[in-house]
Amino acid sequence: MIQYDAIYLKIRDAIVTQQLVPGVRLPEDKLAERFKVSRTAIRKVLQQLAIERFITIQPNKGAEVRTPSATEAQEVFESRILIETGLIPAIAKHWQPHHAEKLRKVIEQEDRAKDENDFAAAIRYTALFHIELAKVANNDTLTQFVEQLAFRSSLIIAVFGTKHSVGCDCGSHIELISLLDNGEVNAAKTWMEHHLEIIQNSLVFDKDNKAVDFDTLFH
Incomplete structure (x- = not known):
């Protein structure tokens, strides 16, 4: 069973x-x-x-x-841009080498999923990266907001996204790690805003539904 x-x-x-x-x-x-x-x-x-x-x-x-509606999708990403960009100074304040090490392991899993064209896993690890990053800010309330928005984004990307939504076009998370390692707070804020905007702009809202054969799907 x-x-x-x-x-x-x-x-x-x-x-x-x-x-x-x-x-x-x-x-x-x-x-x-x-x-x-x-x-x-x-x-x-x-x-x-x-x-x-x-x-x-x-x-x-x-x-x-x-x-999810197109309006909801836009609102979710606009909210993420405001919250996650705003969290960068607090993240930088608490940033330690062990944070970078932990996040690099998530990035390795994310990159492996991309290399294997595992769209589901790539979305999952992308969300996990943002959630774990938010935890560094040491603000439980805002971390919960980020977690909720990241999960909602996963569905939005699954529904409206393309490979560009989790691909190289939106930048590698390792770039953000390097900026935080070097204490470049303003550059990190700019990177995060640009990163989320690219994902938001990659969404396509005219996909068609199709019939499903559960026996074939869950073989």
Whole structure:
């Protein structure tokens, strides 16, 4: 029997890689049958995905992949630019070599995912980098905001993004690490703002939905 975490990851990654596109229904019975688990187990997975805003669950309608609007996407990135750029001075103030080392390990995983054309993993590690970076500022409230926005951005990029959204065009995170290592606070703020703006401008809002065969998808 497939464990809860494995089912969660399979469905989430299918959403992130656009194999499950916005508006696609996620019927409990079909998913339970496919994964050979109870509908209660599937319901638990879907509830977790709803909490993380990957899907929506409506009474008498069931679950479907969430459809962020273009306006929401723009607002999320505008919010990230304001908060994450504003956090740079605090990050620089608390910056230590062990922070750089930890973030470099995340970057290595991110770069490996890009090299392997693993779009889902690249999005995941990109979000993780920004969350871990925000933690350096030692402000739990703002870190929670960044975490929420990063998760929402992951879905937005999965829905509206392209390889340019996580590729070289938006700059490598290692560049930001170098700026922080050298204490170049203003340059780091400029880098972060430009980085997020490039991702925001890479989004495409005219993608079409398609039918899904769950047996083929979750083989």
